[in-house]
Amino acid sequence: MATPAGYKHILDNLTTAVLVLSGDLKVRYLNPSAESLLETSLTRIQDSPVLNLFVESDQALETLQNAAANGQSYTKREAEFVLMSGSRFVVDYSVAPLGNEAGDLLLEVQPRDRLLRISREEEIISQQETTRILVRGMAHEIKNPLGGIRGAAQLLDRELDSEEQKEYTQVIIAEADRLRGLVDRMLGPNRALRMAPTNIHEVLERVRTLLEAESRGRLHFRRDYDPSLPEFPGDMEQLIQAFLNIARNAMEAAFEQRDAQGLRNGEPPTITFRTRAFRQFTIGSRRYRLVCRVDVIDNGPGIPPDLLQNIFYPMISGRASGTGLGLSITQSIIGQHHGLVECESEPGCTNFIIFLPLEETE
Known part of the structure; x- marks a missing residue:
């Protein structure tokens, strides 16, 4: 028969995140998978309210309280957890009363973001x-x-x-x-790619130089580069065009808003270039050993939600002066490099996320 210590050993070795909450919704236990998912440790968070760990919705908190009070079990699909660090991710989680006098609750959390x-x-x-x-x-x-x-x-x-x-x-x-x-x-491009060893930071620096000249110094740049990124097979001129299309759109949208409304909270139009490496990363149906992620972030007005899903189609533009071809061409170029372009946007922050394999592809 397993002892309490034996049960803890089992929980500690599960890949599923497991939490135990007291009846008043304070954290009693986190297994290592939960510590990793929620970016904290049991030592730091033990006996603290669950709201110090993550935030969901007021309704979700009431449901947890009812589960503790009435001994109800339930499962919730595709809930969004917001950590104190600001990180957001989507999970499925199940809540079950442990049946003890303290009214403890067992939470099993499965991250869904990757799927x-x-x-x-x-x-x-x-x-x-x-x-x-x-x-x-x-x-x-x-x-x-x-x-x-x-x-x-x-x-x-x-x-x-x-x-x-x-x-x-x-x-x-x-x-x-x-x-x-x-x-x-x-x-899109009417010639075959001319593949050669390419440094992604050289591409981004060329784009920055071009836009600084176009904007006459009115556009600010922030750079957050990962210097460990290796060269990869790519067509530098085509990649410059792809990133230039994204950054130029961001610049023009930011200047249009500035001219119409003035500075947003006193902050000038700013574009941030960020690069990171990801290991064992899947793009579409293929898994790559090493992938570069490039974020092109601007502080412009954002893209309307009804337009966001269609921005990569030809002739779709959110600006009166736009042709709607730049992002379509960008997507074509990145696709030829076996990469992917995504976009997340809200007022004041639009992020184009580009993934590029850092290895030879067929």
């Missing part, structure tokens, strides 16, 4: 492929009649004697060329 992220990434990659097929088909259908229109206008232009009438044919030719250029931009 949700993989599912979201697979959906994004599927959307990318669908968009690529749609755009290529549409471009083919547009280019063929455009070529005919342009050719007919050129033939007509040669037959006309009146310079006034030739102005009309020149307009037709110019507009056909403009539409062809627009379609080519929708298709």
